Amino acid sequence: MQDAINQTLRRVPTWPVYVLGLAPIPWLFWLGLSGGLGPEPIKALEHRYGVLGLQFLLAGLCVTPLRRFAGINAIRFRRALGLVAFAFIAAHLLVWAVLDVQALSRVWADIVKRPYITIGMAGFACLVPLAVTSTDRAVRWLGAPRWRQLHRLTYVAVGLGAVHFVMQAKGLQIAPLVYLGVAGVLLGLRTLPSGKRLA
Amino acid sequence: MRRPAHPLGPADVTPEAVYLNRRQWIAGAMALGAGGRGAASTGLEPNSWDDITSYNNFYEFGTGKEDPKRHAHAMTTDPWSIEIGGMVDRPGTYGFAEIMDGMPVEERIYRFRCVEAWSMVIPWTGFELRRLLDRVGVQPGATHVAFETLYRPEEMRGTRSPVIPWPYREGLRLDEAMHPLTIMATGLYGKPMPNQNGAPIRLVVPWKYGFKSIKSIVKITLVDAQPETSWNMIAPREYGFYCNVNPDVDHPRWSQATERRVGGGLFAGREPTLMFNGYAEEVAGMYAGMDLSVDF
Numbered sequence: 001m002q003d004a005i006n007q008t009l010r011r012v013p014t015w016p017v018y019v020l021g022l023a024p025i026p027w028l029f030w031l032g033l034s035g036g037l038g039p040e041p042i043k044a045l046e047h048r049y050g051v052l053g054l055q056f057l058l059a060g061l062c063v064t065p066l067r068r069f070a071g072i073n074a075i076r077f078r079r080a081l082g083l084v085a086f087a088f089i090a091a092h093l094l095v096w097a098v099l100d101v102q103a104l105s106r107v108w109a110d111i112v113k114r115p116y117i118t119i120g121m122a123g124f125a126c127l128v129p130l131a132v133t134s135t136d137r138a139v140r141w142l143g144a145p146r147w148r149q150l151h152r153l154t155y156v157a158v159g160l161g162a163v164h165f166v167m168q169a170k171g172l173q174i175a176p177l178v179y180l181g182v183a184g185v186l187l188g189l190r191t192l193p194s195g196k197r198l199a
Numbered sequence: 200m201r202r203p204a205h206p207l208g209p210a211d212v213t214p215e216a217v218y219l220n221r222r223q224w225i226a227g228a229m230a231l232g233a234g235g236r237g238a239a240s241t242g243l244e245p246n247s248w249d250d251i252t253s254y255n256n257f258y259e260f261g262t263g264k265e266d267p268k269r270h271a272h273a274m275t276t277d278p279w280s281i282e283i284g285g286m287v288d289r290p291g292t293y294g295f296a297e298i299m300d301g302m303p304v305e306e307r308i309y310r311f312r313c314v315e316a317w318s319m320v321i322p323w324t325g326f327e328l329r330r331l332l333d334r335v336g337v338q339p340g341a342t343h344v345a346f347e348t349l350y351r352p353e354e355m356r357g358t359r360s361p362v363i364p365w366p367y368r369e370g371l372r373l374d375e376a377m378h379p380l381t382i383m384a385t386g387l388y389g390k391p392m393p394n395q396n397g398a399p400i401r402l403v404v405p406w407k408y409g410f411k412s413i414k415s416i417v418k419i420t421l422v423d424a425q426p427e428t429s430w431n432m433i434a435p436r437e438y439g440f441y442c443n444v445n446p447d448v449d450h451p452r453w454s455q456a457t458e459r460r461v462g463g464g465l466f467a468g469r470e471p472t473l474m475f476n477g478y479a480e481e482v483a484g485m486y487a488g489m490d491l492s493v494d495f
């Protein structure tokens with residue numbers, strides 16, 4: 001079963017992850033332009049990009065546990081998942097700054113004054129060096145151990161992103177807490193001793 | 200502008216386009232007899248029926264803006280009654296028709312400013328709350344009015360999760376409740392109130408953030424102390440009792456200095472938020488001497 005899945009996965013190219021993964025960026029933007037996101041499309045677009053970014057980050061975090069606990073090797077897709085997540089979060093940030101807040105002074109004031117925005121920005125800041133060092137050349141340049149160490153920043157970014165999502169909610173909303181819980185489980189799995197291989 | 204008792208029949212419905220031509224007033228001006236068209240009226244083109252009925256906060260039906268439109272149809276609004284009690288001469292459970300009987304229903308175009316920094320202009324139909332309070336007889340000593348929204352989990356799917364402690368509660372000081380701008384709204388654009396907007400009867404207090412304008416009211420109680428209000432109970436640091444629109448007092452999580460009119464599309468600009476949502480002339484006197492950054 002695992003072998004069959006792994007053999008199939010080996011034959012799947014990675015480019016569809018980019019194409020299908022990134023497609024919602026222009027698609028949602030077009031929906032926003034054409035009324036498909038309701039009468040207040042700015043917040044809707046901001047929210048959709050942000051949630052998709054978090055979903056792709058979490059998907060990226062699934063790769064290692066899948067291999068460790070289920071023997072499924074999807075590591076070939078991890079870079080694409082991470083870069084797509086980065087693109088969504090960058091789009092989320094741009095919609096917020098340019099279409100929503102609309103003034104650099106107010107953007108800066110919000111980053112400094114509003115804790116949930118400070119936290120979100122910190123999460124994005126963690127992702128920038130990861131996106132920059134996502135190429136094979138960067139891996140060679142840094143050396144694999146250092147590259148892996150640096151890319152543990154993903155854990156910080158996911159944690160901050162999930163907390164940011166929880167903090168922006170009004171009232172006790174379930175969905176953001178579910179994301180925070182999933183992030184917690186995926187991060188927690190990494191602390192299990194490596195001897196505990198189930199597969 | 201008077202209308203016969205609610206509910207309005209099809210013959211009463213004014214076509215939206217005609218309505219817009221007829222009703223380009225300064226919000227609230229008619230209530231005070233000021234009348235006339237002013238510069239402010241250009242900013243008071245009402246939002247479309249679609250805007251007003253498809254972008255709602257009504258957490259009883261879900262926390263998404265589109266959830267109320269999708270799910271509020273499940274709410275039974277006929278029969279409907281309001282339990283009016285506390286410090287009143289004639290407490291009781293009043294049926295909707297009984298409340299509307301002889302009530303002077305009028306049309307009011309008000310700015311509506313949500314605490315989330317978006318806004319609309321809404322042509323309500325309704326009557327002044329003070330008419331109802333006068334009818335039941337407010338006893339001396341009463342200082343505040345408490346309101347409650349319907350809580351019926353089998354019809355309100357959002358109440359099945361504990362987003363807020365149900366039922367939704369709101370309150371006003373008695374002078375705020377008796378203010379001529381404060382209305383009980385029963386319709387929009389001359390049509391009966393859609394469920395997602397708080398059918399069949401809701402409060403509208405145009406100088407306060409929208410969540411003070413409690414929807415689908417089933418209980419009104421006259422009391423002699425400041426009542427508990429839902430958002431204040433959940434997050435007192437973010438929501439005070441008064442919640443007057445105030446560009447100078449930020450929400451801890453965002454600025455209240457500007458707002459965005461709903462319906463402007465993806466490139467809609469922001470406009471400055473007005474003190475008391477533009478109704479300062481009418482209502483500021485009620486807060487004279489108060490520090491509005493403390494009593495926010």
